[in-house]
Amino acid sequence: MLNRVILIGRLTRDPEMKYTPTGIATTTFTLACDRPFQTNGQKEADFIPIVTWRQLAETCANYLKKGRLTAVEGRIQVRSYENNEGKRVYVTEVIADNVRFLERGEQQEQSRSERNDPFQDDGRPIEIKEDDLPF
Amino acid sequence: MLNRVILIGRLTRDPEMKYTPTGIATTTFTLACDRPFQTNGQKEADFIPIVTWRQLAETCANYLKKGRLTAVEGRIQVRSYENNEGKRVYVTEVIADNVRFLERGEQQEQSRSERNDPFQDDGRPIEIKEDDLPF
Amino acid sequence: MLNRVILIGRLTRDPEMKYTPTGIATTTFTLACDRPFQTNGQKEADFIPIVTWRQLAETCANYLKKGRLTAVEGRIQVRSYENNEGKRVYVTEVIADNVRFLERGEQQEQSRSERNDPFQDDGRPIEIKEDDLPF
Amino acid sequence: MLNRVILIGRLTRDPEMKYTPTGIATTTFTLACDRPFQTNGQKEADFIPIVTWRQLAETCANYLKKGRLTAVEGRIQVRSYENNEGKRVYVTEVIADNVRFLERGEQQEQSRSERNDPFQDDGRPIEIKEDDLPF
DNA sequence: TTTT
DNA sequence: TTTT
Numbered sequence: 007m008l009n010r011v012i013l014i015g016r017l018t019r020d021p022e023m024k025y026t027p028t029g030i031a032t033t034t035f036t037l038a039c040d041r042p043f044q045t046n047g048q049k050e051a052d053f054i055p056i057v058t059w060r061q062l063a064e065t066c067a068n069y070l071k072k073g074r075l076t077a078v079e080g081r082i083q084v085r086s087y088e089n090n091e092g093k094r095v096y097v098t099e100v101i102a103d104n105v106r107f108l109e110r111g112e113q114q115e116q117s118r119s120e121r122n123d124p125f126q127d128d129g130r131p132i133e134i135k136e137d138d139l140p141f
Numbered sequence: 142m143l144n145r146v147i148l149i150g151r152l153t154r155d156p157e158m159k160y161t162p163t164g165i166a167t168t169t170f171t172l173a174c175d176r177p178f179q180t181n182g183q184k185e186a187d188f189i190p191i192v193t194w195r196q197l198a199e200t201c202a203n204y205l206k207k208g209r210l211t212a213v214e215g216r217i218q219v220r221s222y223e224n225n226e227g228k229r230v231y232v233t234e235v236i237a238d239n240v241r242f243l244e245r246g247e248q249q250e251q252s253r254s255e256r257n258d259p260f261q262d263d264g265r266p267i268e269i270k271e272d273d274l275p276f
Numbered sequence: 277m278l279n280r281v282i283l284i285g286r287l288t289r290d291p292e293m294k295y296t297p298t299g300i301a302t303t304t305f306t307l308a309c310d311r312p313f314q315t316n317g318q319k320e321a322d323f324i325p326i327v328t329w330r331q332l333a334e335t336c337a338n339y340l341k342k343g344r345l346t347a348v349e350g351r352i353q354v355r356s357y358e359n360n361e362g363k364r365v366y367v368t369e370v371i372a373d374n375v376r377f378l379e380r381g382e383q384q385e386q387s388r389s390e391r392n393d394p395f396q397d398d399g400r401p402i403e404i405k406e407d408d409l410p411f
Numbered sequence: 412m413l414n415r416v417i418l419i420g421r422l423t424r425d426p427e428m429k430y431t432p433t434g435i436a437t438t439t440f441t442l443a444c445d446r447p448f449q450t451n452g453q454k455e456a457d458f459i460p461i462v463t464w465r466q467l468a469e470t471c472a473n474y475l476k477k478g479r480l481t482a483v484e485g486r487i488q489v490r491s492y493e494n495n496e497g498k499r500v501y502v503t504e505v506i507a508d509n510v511r512f513l514e515r516g517e518q519q520e521q522s523r524s525e526r527n528d529p530f531q532d533d534g535r536p537i538e539i540k541e542d543d544l545p546f
Numbered sequence: 547t548t549t550t
Numbered sequence: 551t552t553t554t
Contacts (some may be wrong), residue, residue, distance in 0.1 A: 007210075008149035008347055009187065010282060011173045011217065012417045014142040014482055014511060039144045039217075041507075050319055052144065052219045055231075075142075075513060077278055077482070079421055082146065082174075082217070082235075084187045098189075098233035100217075104447075106277055106419060108480060108513050142511055143482055147282045147415060149347055149376060177374075197326075210378060212347070212413055213282055241284060241412055243345060243378050277419040277480075277554095279444045279457065284413035286549035301469075308549035309414045309487075322414065322489045323548055343549055352416065352444075352487070352505075354457045359506075364551095368459075368503035370487075409424065412550095421553035443553035457551055478553055499547095 009081040011100050014108070015039035017074050018053060023067035034099075035061035037078060055099045056080070062105060069107050079104035097110060144216040147233050150174035152209050153188060158202035168198035169234075170205060172213060177232070190234045191215070197240060203241050214239035279351040281370050283377070287344050288323060291383060293337035303333035304369075305340060325369045326350070332375060333353035339377050349374035414486040416505050418459060419513070420444035422479050428472035438468035439504075442483060453493060460504045461485070467510060474512050482508035 015037035023033040038051045054077055058066050070076060080102035089095045150172035158168040160215060173186045191213055193201050215237035224230050285307035293303040308321045326348055328336050340346060350372035359365050420442035428438040443456045461483055463471050475481060485507035494500050 008147065008212075008282070008349065008374070009176075009189075010147045010280070010349065012143065012145045012278070012280060013217075014513070015144075015215060040142050041144075052272050054144075054217055054219060056445075061148060077143075079278065079280065082148075082187060082189055084233075098219075104278070108419070142486065143417070143509070145415070145417060145484065146415070149284075149378075214413065214415065239413070241283070277445050278417065278482075279420075279446075282413065282415045283487075288548040296446045305547070310412050310549080311414075321549070322487060324414075324487055324489060339481075345550080347413075352418075352457060354459060354503075368489075409515055423552040441552070445553085456553070480554080 011078070011080050011082055013037055013039055013054060013056075013078045013100065014077075015051075015054070015076065017070055017072050017076060019072045021066050021070045023063060031060055031063040031067075033058045033066045035066070037076065055097075056102050056105075057083075057099050058102045058105065062102065066105055069111070070105075071111055073107040074111065077106040077108055078102045146213070146215050146217055148172055148174055148189060148191075148213045148235065150186075150189070150211065150213075151203055152207050152211060154207045156201050156205045158198060160241065166195055166202075167200040168193045168201045170201070172211065190238075191237050192218075192234050193237045193240065197237065201240055204246070205240075207248055210243040212241040212243055213237045273275075281348070281352055282311055283307055283326075283348045283370065285324070285326060285346065285348075286319075287340055287346060289342045291336050291340045293333060301330055301333040301337075303328045303336045305336070308348065325367075326372050326375075327353075327369050328372045328375065332372065336375055339381070340375075341381055344381065345378040347376040347378055348372045366403050376382050416483070416485050416487055417450055418442055418461075418483065418505065420445055420456075420459070420483075421498060422475055422477050422481060424477045426471050426475045428468060434464055436468040436472075438463045438471045438521070440471070442481065460502075461507050461510075462488075462504050463507045464512065467478045467507065475510075478514055479516065480513040482511040482513055483507045 013063050018036040018038050021035035023031060025031055034055065034057050037054045037056055039054060040051045043136045078100060081099045082098060083101045084096060084098050086094050086096045153171040153173050153237060156170035158166060158167045160166055169190065169192050172189045172191055174189060175186045179185050213235060215235045217233060218236045219233050221229050221231045288306045288308050288336060291303045291305035293301060297299055304327050305326065307324045307326055309324060310321045314320050348370060350370045352368060353371045354368050356364050356366045423441045423443050426438045426440035426483045428436060429437055439460065439462050442459045442461055444459060449455055483505060485505045487503060489501060489503050491499050491501045503546045
């Protein structure tokens with residue numbers, strides 16, 4: 007009925023953009039959110055998978071980079087599928103509807119043509135198979 | 142760095158309370174959060190596991206019931222463990238620090254002694270094994 | 277850069293709907309949000325003005341009532357104006373983009389025609405003067 | 412019943428710390444939160460007053476500066492008082508319980524002794540009058 | 547001016 | 551009275 011998440015963290019690696027067969031852009035990345043406390047020197051961050059779609063996906067692919075401090079607003083989504091051993095696997099992701107770049111990169115000054123362009127030489131987006139879809 | 146979740150949904154079943162070997166109460170339940178849109182008649186809710194600790198765990202065990210509309214505030218936690226086939230399994234839960242009961246049950250009128258008491262007849266809490274721990 | 281508010285509380289009175297001269301619906305109401313603690317028996321709630329627009333405004337006018345438990349998602353807006361003594365007055369409101377009715381009223385069972393209709397007998401919305409605008 | 416605010420913005424000026432007569436630190440500042448849209452070239456930010464208390468107040472006074480990008484978590488508080496003309500004035504503030512410094516200043520590298528110390532030469536905190544209190 |  |  008209400009499902010709202012707000013995160014601030016750093017990308018664990020460069021974002022990955024793909025296109026659905028119908029040409030919809032989707033970009034995924036993982037946010038490392040440091041916990042406000044230490045658990046006996048053990049793991050102290052949560053690694054949260056983020057999924058973006060369409061225009062937001064393109065912007066994220068263009069402006070985000072590994073290590074960049076980033077704010078994400080969205081909702082928790084839980085999906086499940088059957089793996090090749092017939093066992094049900096649950097996947098939890100944050101579907102973002104608002105992403106804020108809290109650190110500017112050099113890339114931000116680049117012109118569009120200098121950026122990695124999500125299109126093939128013939129102008130068509132790179133297709134991905136259905137089972138590559140984040141949901 | 143910041144990790145905040147706010148959910149409103151209904152319990153899919155009665156909450157389950159356990160005690161750690163050191164006597165700390167922990168209650169878990171699952172919230173069904175209806176999505177604000179339908180995806181071609183398919184699944185239309187996210188089932189999100191909630192974990193509470195200590196005093197909050199006891200209150201949740203006493204006052205929550207299957208189907209009850211409930212608000213939860215907390216943070217996303219991702220933990221992983223190795224399963225018996227040696228594969229790493231990821232578990233995502235919301236660790237709640239604030240739970241609001243949006244519907245009063247008949248139980249809410251009961252006196253404490255009439256409620257299900259999380260103690261054994263001898264007054265000691267029911268112990269649970271370490272690997273029963275939600276995290 | 278990011279501005280997000282989530283509230284659960286009860287309406288202090290029935291919501292008020294108006295129309296701008298250009299025919300846009302806007303509904304305002306106040307949420308009483310009980311504080312989680314008591315300050316020496318003194319005031320123990322915050323009374324927060326909520327503003328909704330367009331379709332959401334119409335739904336709120338139709339379904340909300342004084343006393344009804346309600347969840348609101350939105351952003352804080354601070355506007356200021358000069359009063360008739362030439363002093364600047366600051367007004368803080370929550371502009372809602374998502375409202376959840378946590379209690380169903382009898383009205384919810386009523387058909388549309390039985391509800392208070394925001395239109396005049398001739399079908400035109402009731403106009404309001406510019407200075408009636410919530411912002 | 413639930414009252415949660417999350418903001419990201421920049422300080423409009425240096426924070427101001429005071430002490431209550433009983434020695435409790437309180438620091439206030441204003442966050443400029445740019446709106447995600449432009450309203451015909453008009454005002455495009457909300458200026459939101461933030462109040463912090465105790466340890467958090469001291470940390471904010473030590474580490475925040477005008478212009479610094481900052482995340483704030485807290486709750487909306489509405490208080491009112493009678494002004495000298497006998498009119499009731501309403502004040503809305505965000506009482507923060509979590510503040511994240513999203514930009515490091517040079518000051519952050521300084522040792523504690525180099526920072527502005529909130530104590531007088533004799534070690535006593537600077538007292539403030541009751542009506543200086545933010546609430 | 548305030549809700550349960 | 552406002553920040554980049």
